[in-house]
Amino acid sequence: MANVIEEAKSGRASCRTCKKTIAKGELRLGVEQMTQFSDTPSMQWHHLLCAAGKLPGELKGALAGYEGDVPNRADIDKAMTDSIKSGKAKPGAFPYIDKAPTGRAKCMQCDETIEKDSWRVAVERELEVNGFMRKSPGYMHPKCVAPNLENVGGTMEDLVSQVKTNSLIDEADMDAVVEEMTGEGGGDGGE
Ligand SMILES: [Zn+2]
Ligand SMILES: [Zn+2]
Numbered sequence: 001m002a003n004v005i006e007e008a009k010s011g012r013a014s015c016r017t018c019k020k021t022i023a024k025g026e027l028r029l030g031v032e033q034m035t036q037f038s039d040t041p042s043m044q045w046h047h048l049l050c051a052a053g054k055l056p057g058e059l060k061g062a063l064a065g066y067e068g069d070v071p072n073r074a075d076i077d078k079a080m081t082d083s084i085k086s087g088k089a090k091p092g093a094f095p096y097i098d099k100a101p102t103g104r105a106k107c108m109q110c111d112e113t114i115e116k117d118s119w120r121v122a123v124e125r126e127l128e129v130n131g132f133m134r135k136s137p138g139y140m141h142p143k144c145v146a147p148n149l150e151n152v153g154g155t156m157e158d159l160v161s162q163v164k165t166n167s168l169i170d171e172a173d174m175d176a177v178v179e180e181m182t183g184e185g186g187g188d189g190g191e
Contacts, residue, residue, distance in 0.1 A: 003062040003092060004030045005048070005070075017050035027070060031058050048072070052079035057092030057168055064165045084168045094124035094137065095152075095159060096166040097177050108151070109144035119177045121145050121163065123152050142180035156182055 011024040022028045022045055029051040032041040049072065051059040059080060063070070070076060083089050091098065103116035114120045120139045127136050140148060149156060160178055167174060 002032050003058045005062045005066040005068075006030065008045070013045045015047045015050050016044045017046050017054045020047075022047060027068075029055070029059055029062055031055065048076050049079060052076045053083045055092065056080040056083045056089045057096075057166065059092070060168070061092045061166055089168050091122075091166050091168055093166050094122060095163050096122050097142070097163050097169060097174065098122065098167065099169075100139070105139045107141050107144050108138045109140050109148040112141075114139055114141060119173075119180070121177075121181065125151065142177050143183070145181045146183060 005027055008022045008024050008026050008028050011021060013028070014021050015028075027048050029046045029048055030043040031046065031051075033044050034041050046055065048059065048070065052075075056079075059076075063076075097119060099117050100114045100120045101116070103113055105114050105120070106112065107114055107120075108123075108125075119142055121142055122137055122139050124135050125138045126133045128134075145152065145159070146156065149159070152159060160181065163178075164174060169177075
Protein backbone atom coordinates (compact mmCIF):
# COMPACT_ATOMS: atom_id res chain seq x y z
CA MET A 1 0.00 0.00 0.00
CA ALA A 2 1.48 3.29 -1.00
CA ASN A 3 0.75 6.37 1.05
CA VAL A 4 1.57 9.73 -0.46
CA ILE A 5 1.57 13.38 0.51
CA GLU A 6 0.79 15.89 -2.20
CA GLU A 7 -0.83 19.26 -2.81
CA ALA A 8 -4.51 18.95 -3.59
CA LYS A 9 -4.90 19.47 -7.32
CA SER A 10 -8.46 20.72 -6.98
CA GLY A 11 -10.75 21.73 -4.18
CA ARG A 12 -13.15 18.90 -4.82
CA ALA A 13 -11.93 16.00 -2.69
CA SER A 14 -13.09 15.79 0.86
CA CYS A 15 -11.28 14.48 3.89
CA ARG A 16 -12.23 10.93 4.91
CA THR A 17 -11.67 11.79 8.54
CA CYS A 18 -13.57 15.06 9.06
CA LYS A 19 -15.64 14.96 5.81
CA LYS A 20 -14.75 18.60 5.05
CA THR A 21 -13.33 19.72 1.74
CA ILE A 22 -9.58 19.79 1.25
CA ALA A 23 -8.74 23.19 -0.26
CA LYS A 24 -6.87 23.37 -3.55
CA GLY A 25 -3.13 23.60 -2.92
CA GLU A 26 -3.41 22.27 0.62
CA LEU A 27 -1.25 19.28 1.52
CA ARG A 28 -3.12 16.02 1.88
CA LEU A 29 -2.34 12.40 2.66
CA GLY A 30 -3.48 9.81 0.14
CA VAL A 31 -3.98 6.28 1.41
CA GLU A 32 -4.43 3.54 -1.13
CA GLN A 33 -7.41 1.44 -0.22
CA MET A 34 -8.66 -1.74 -1.81
CA THR A 35 -12.42 -1.82 -2.06
CA GLN A 36 -14.71 -4.71 -2.74
CA PHE A 37 -16.06 -2.90 -5.78
CA SER A 38 -12.91 -2.80 -7.82
CA ASP A 39 -9.65 -4.65 -8.54
CA THR A 40 -7.63 -1.47 -8.49
CA PRO A 41 -7.03 0.43 -5.27
CA SER A 42 -8.60 3.83 -4.89
CA MET A 43 -7.11 6.81 -3.11
CA GLN A 44 -8.66 8.12 0.05
CA TRP A 45 -7.62 11.61 1.06
CA HIS A 46 -7.12 13.16 4.48
CA HIS A 47 -6.03 16.54 5.80
CA LEU A 48 -2.58 15.99 7.27
CA LEU A 49 -3.70 17.08 10.71
CA CYS A 50 -6.73 14.75 10.57
CA ALA A 51 -4.48 11.87 9.47
CA ALA A 52 -2.08 12.62 12.31
CA GLY A 53 -4.78 11.70 14.79
CA LYS A 54 -6.39 8.86 12.90
CA LEU A 55 -3.67 7.28 10.75
CA PRO A 56 -0.36 8.19 12.38
CA GLY A 57 1.39 5.08 11.03
CA GLU A 58 0.49 5.84 7.42
CA LEU A 59 1.29 9.52 7.87
CA LYS A 60 4.64 8.85 9.52
CA GLY A 61 5.79 6.70 6.59
CA ALA A 62 4.52 9.20 4.02
CA LEU A 63 6.18 12.14 5.79
CA ALA A 64 9.49 10.27 5.75
CA GLY A 65 9.25 10.09 1.97
CA TYR A 66 8.05 13.67 1.44
CA GLU A 67 10.69 16.21 0.57
CA GLY A 68 8.74 19.45 0.55
CA ASP A 69 7.90 21.74 3.43
CA VAL A 70 5.00 20.94 5.70
CA PRO A 71 3.70 24.28 7.04
CA ASN A 72 2.15 23.12 10.32
CA ARG A 73 4.66 20.34 10.93
CA ALA A 74 4.97 20.96 14.68
CA ASP A 75 1.19 20.61 15.20
CA ILE A 76 1.14 17.51 13.05
CA ASP A 77 4.04 15.91 14.92
CA LYS A 78 2.36 16.62 18.23
CA ALA A 79 -0.98 15.15 17.13
CA MET A 80 0.84 12.11 15.75
CA THR A 81 2.75 11.58 18.97
CA ASP A 82 -0.42 11.91 21.07
CA SER A 83 -2.23 9.42 18.90
CA ILE A 84 0.66 6.94 18.98
CA LYS A 85 0.88 7.25 22.77
CA SER A 86 -2.78 6.36 23.08
CA GLY A 87 -1.74 2.90 21.90
CA LYS A 88 -4.55 2.48 19.38
CA ALA A 89 -2.57 3.36 16.30
CA LYS A 90 -1.33 0.69 13.93
CA PRO A 91 1.84 0.82 11.87
CA GLY A 92 1.07 1.94 8.31
CA ALA A 93 3.40 -0.41 6.44
CA PHE A 94 5.73 -3.41 6.74
CA PRO A 95 8.30 -4.02 8.10
CA TYR A 96 7.75 -2.77 11.62
CA ILE A 97 8.39 -3.59 15.26
CA ASP A 98 5.65 -3.89 17.84
CA LYS A 99 4.70 -5.85 20.90
CA ALA A 100 3.02 -9.16 20.25
CA PRO A 101 -0.66 -8.63 21.12
CA THR A 102 -1.15 -12.35 21.74
CA GLY A 103 1.06 -15.35 22.38
CA ARG A 104 -0.14 -17.22 19.31
CA ALA A 105 2.22 -16.24 16.50
CA LYS A 106 5.24 -18.40 15.82
CA CYS A 107 8.63 -17.07 14.84
CA MET A 108 9.45 -17.60 11.13
CA GLN A 109 13.00 -18.48 12.01
CA CYS A 110 13.12 -20.61 15.18
CA ASP A 111 9.51 -21.83 15.12
CA GLU A 112 9.06 -21.00 18.80
CA THR A 113 6.05 -18.98 19.90
CA ILE A 114 6.55 -15.25 20.32
CA GLU A 115 5.45 -14.47 23.84
CA LYS A 116 2.63 -12.02 24.43
CA ASP A 117 3.90 -8.46 25.03
CA SER A 118 7.42 -9.25 23.85
CA TRP A 119 8.97 -7.35 20.93
CA ARG A 120 8.58 -8.82 17.49
CA VAL A 121 9.64 -7.82 14.02
CA ALA A 122 6.84 -7.99 11.46
CA VAL A 123 7.67 -8.37 7.78
CA GLU A 124 5.64 -8.97 4.67
CA ARG A 125 6.67 -12.06 2.78
CA GLU A 126 5.51 -13.81 -0.34
CA LEU A 127 4.09 -17.23 0.28
CA GLU A 128 2.98 -19.76 -2.24
CA VAL A 129 -0.55 -20.86 -1.48
CA ASN A 130 -2.11 -23.36 -3.87
CA GLY A 131 0.23 -22.25 -6.62
CA PHE A 132 -0.44 -18.53 -6.14
CA MET A 133 2.00 -16.07 -4.63
CA ARG A 134 0.35 -14.18 -1.82
CA LYS A 135 1.63 -11.55 0.52
CA SER A 136 1.21 -12.34 4.15
CA PRO A 137 2.68 -11.03 7.36
CA GLY A 138 5.37 -12.98 9.15
CA TYR A 139 6.83 -12.40 12.60
CA MET A 140 10.22 -12.96 14.17
CA HIS A 141 12.02 -12.55 17.46
CA PRO A 142 14.41 -9.60 17.04
CA LYS A 143 17.41 -11.89 17.50
CA CYS A 144 16.05 -14.27 14.83
CA VAL A 145 16.12 -11.60 12.11
CA ALA A 146 19.81 -11.82 11.26
CA PRO A 147 19.84 -15.61 10.59
CA ASN A 148 16.68 -15.23 8.49
CA LEU A 149 17.71 -12.13 6.56
CA GLU A 150 17.94 -13.84 3.17
CA ASN A 151 14.26 -14.75 3.37
CA VAL A 152 13.34 -11.22 4.35
CA GLY A 153 15.28 -9.71 1.45
CA GLY A 154 17.52 -6.68 1.55
CA THR A 155 20.25 -5.84 4.01
CA MET A 156 20.09 -5.41 7.76
CA GLU A 157 20.79 -1.71 7.22
CA ASP A 158 17.75 -1.32 4.95
CA LEU A 159 15.58 -3.26 7.34
CA VAL A 160 16.62 -1.17 10.32
CA SER A 161 15.94 2.09 8.51
CA GLN A 162 12.54 0.80 7.34
CA VAL A 163 11.43 -0.36 10.77
CA LYS A 164 12.53 2.99 12.17
CA THR A 165 10.26 4.75 9.69
CA ASN A 166 7.26 2.46 10.15
CA SER A 167 7.23 1.50 13.81
CA LEU A 168 5.24 3.44 16.36
CA ILE A 169 7.42 2.75 19.38
CA ASP A 170 9.61 5.20 21.26
CA GLU A 171 13.26 5.71 20.53
CA ALA A 172 14.71 3.98 23.57
CA ASP A 173 12.67 0.84 22.87
CA MET A 174 13.63 1.02 19.22
CA ASP A 175 17.33 1.22 20.05
CA ALA A 176 17.08 -1.77 22.35
CA VAL A 177 15.25 -3.89 19.77
CA VAL A 178 17.60 -2.86 16.97
CA GLU A 179 20.52 -3.84 19.16
CA GLU A 180 18.97 -7.27 19.59
CA MET A 181 18.40 -7.55 15.84
CA THR A 182 21.90 -6.59 14.85
CA GLY A 183 23.64 -8.15 17.83
CA GLU A 184 25.62 -4.96 18.25
CA GLY A 185 26.06 -3.38 21.66
CA GLY A 186 27.40 0.03 22.55
CA GLY A 187 25.07 2.13 20.45
CA ASP A 188 27.89 3.51 18.30
CA GLY A 189 27.58 3.83 14.55
CA GLY A 190 24.39 3.59 12.54
CA GLU A 191 22.12 6.61 12.38
ZN1 LIG B 1 -9.97 16.51 7.73
ZN1 LIG C 1 12.70 -16.81 16.90
